[in-house]
Amino acid sequence: MARSNPERSQATRLALMDAAKDLFIKKGFADTATPDIVRAAGVTRGALYHHFEDKKALLTAIVEREAEAVAQQIADMSVRAKSPSEALLRGAAAYFDAMNTPGRTRLLLLEAPAILGAAATGAIDRGNAGSTLETGLIELLGPDANRDWIAATTNMLSAAFDCAALAIAGGADRSVYERSIAVLIDGLAGQNWQYRSKRE
Amino acid sequence: MARSNPERSQATRLALMDAAKDLFIKKGFADTATPDIVRAAGVTRGALYHHFEDKKALLTAIVEREAEAVAQQIADMSVRAKSPSEALLRGAAAYFDAMNTPGRTRLLLLEAPAILGAAATGAIDRGNAGSTLETGLIELLGPDANRDWIAATTNMLSAAFDCAALAIAGGADRSVYERSIAVLIDGLAGQNWQYRSKRE
DNA sequence: TTCCTTGACATACATTCTGTATGTTTGTTA
DNA sequence: TAACAAACATACAGAATGTATGTCAAGGAA
Numbered sequence: 001m002a003r004s005n006p007e008r009s010q011a012t013r014l015a016l017m018d019a020a021k022d023l024f025i026k027k028g029f030a031d032t033a034t035p036d037i038v039r040a041a042g043v044t045r046g047a048l049y050h051h052f053e054d055k056k057a058l059l060t061a062i063v064e065r066e067a068e069a070v071a072q073q074i075a076d077m078s079v080r081a082k083s084p085s086e087a088l089l090r091g092a093a094a095y096f097d098a099m100n101t102p103g104r105t106r107l108l109l110l111e112a113p114a115i116l117g118a119a120a121t122g123a124i125d126r127g128n129a130g131s132t133l134e135t136g137l138i139e140l141l142g143p144d145a146n147r148d149w150i151a152a153t154t155n156m157l158s159a160a161f162d163c164a165a166l167a168i169a170g171g172a173d174r175s176v177y178e179r180s181i182a183v184l185i186d187g188l189a190g191q192n193w194q195y196r197s198k199r200e
Numbered sequence: 201m202a203r204s205n206p207e208r209s210q211a212t213r214l215a216l217m218d219a220a221k222d223l224f225i226k227k228g229f230a231d232t233a234t235p236d237i238v239r240a241a242g243v244t245r246g247a248l249y250h251h252f253e254d255k256k257a258l259l260t261a262i263v264e265r266e267a268e269a270v271a272q273q274i275a276d277m278s279v280r281a282k283s284p285s286e287a288l289l290r291g292a293a294a295y296f297d298a299m300n301t302p303g304r305t306r307l308l309l310l311e312a313p314a315i316l317g318a319a320a321t322g323a324i325d326r327g328n329a330g331s332t333l334e335t336g337l338i339e340l341l342g343p344d345a346n347r348d349w350i351a352a353t354t355n356m357l358s359a360a361f362d363c364a365a366l367a368i369a370g371g372a373d374r375s376v377y378e379r380s381i382a383v384l385i386d387g388l389a390g391q392n393w394q395y396r397s398k399r400e
Numbered sequence: 401t402t403c404c405t406t407g408a409c410a411t412a413c414a415t416t417c418t419g420t421a422t423g424t425t426t427g428t429t430a
Numbered sequence: 431t432a433a434c435a436a437a438c439a440t441a442c443a444g445a446a447t448g449t450a451t452g453t454c455a456a457g458g459a460a
């Protein structure tokens with residue numbers, strides 16, 4: 001079994017990330033020890049600290065990979081929608097589909113914000129799935145809507161979606177949340193002129 | 201300095217909780233060591249493990265106390281409002297006031313969900329500030345609105361409020377978030393008949 | 401008051417984990 | 431094939447957690 005160096009590197013990197021991902025999901029980041037990770041990955045701690053600066057860097061790599069997968073999954077699902085509100089609803093559905101992967105909610109919505117900080121996690125989020133939501137809201141509310149307002153609304157709706165994803169992962173009825181989101185979005189679409197008229 | 205036993209107990213419990221709260225806010229739960237806590241509290245680790253089962257139990261006690269303070273602060277602020285939507289907006293403002301206390305967002309919205317789990321934190325939340333929001337939404341949407349829908353909307357709005365509190369604590373403009381919330385609530389108030397008509 | 405029990409700690413210890421420093425093997429290049 | 435570098439493995443130092451044991455003051459009972 002003579003493998004080239006890049007092949008070896010990527011293989012152990014993936015083995016470490018996969019093993020750590022499972023353990024982080026099952027026991028959480030804090031309660032997962034590096035000896036457990038390397039045992040599950042079939043390597044030693046030396047390999048871990050050769051490829052990753054520390055335990056947090058390993059989590060960061062996993063979170064980034066997972067966030068990219070979510071964004072990719074949403075992009076694949078994205079089809080033409082008739083109205084901006086329908087586009088937002090389809091985006092939400094795609095997000096719930098993507099977050100349905102077991103453990104993803106825990107990794108992306110619980111562990112990452114606490115360990116890596118809210119700022120770092122928000123940056124990862126905004127670089128991927130978050131931007132989809134903001135463009136959707138701009139479509140819905142018109143390009144002349146106040147930018148700060150849109151940013152704030154994007155953040156809060158994103159948090160609401162995350163909350164819904166967590167609830168669904170915990171066994172809640174997905175259709176109830178999707179309808180609740182539909183009502184929120186319809187309310188936004190119907191009311192935005194009121195805010196704009198106050199500002200302009 | 202002859203103190204009775206109950207006095208001694210409460211004094212050291214409070215000293216430990218206060219010292220740990222400051223350190224958890226400044227450095228986070230994971231990066232705060234029990235020797236640091238007891239040094240700041242002026243006791244030994246023996247006292248800590250006599251009063252609290254482990255480090256997590258200490259965090260739990262602090263989080264519960266802080267959540268009760270938030271609920272109390274909101275209850276004190278609650279004055280008569282003319283409309284259900286105004287009541288909700290005042291409640292949101294009171295929540296932001298209460299969360300304005302330095303470090304509270306980190307403790308209640310970042311550390312607690314990750315360390316104690318989303319379920320435990322949600323239970324603490326629902327027992328305190330969360331119920332205020334749900335009753336306000338029932339007022340807004342009418343008592344005949346679908347209960348599951350109200351519960352889901354409560355959860356998501358609660359998450360949106362938390363997100364706003366975090367953003368404000370991070371330096372964002374509070375008035376922008378309050379206006380965004382106002383638009384969301386007005387949208388809900390104007391649209392709820394649509395959902396109800398589908399269900400009944 | 402005296403004795404005895406219990407709660408409230410303090411101290412010492414065993415285990416375990418993290419990160420680093422050093423050693424060894426394997427691939428790569430000149 | 432000789433030299434070098436990357437990819438690991440092993441050994442170690444420091445520190446942290448939780449526990450077990452020891453000590454001392456508080457508080458009733460005789």
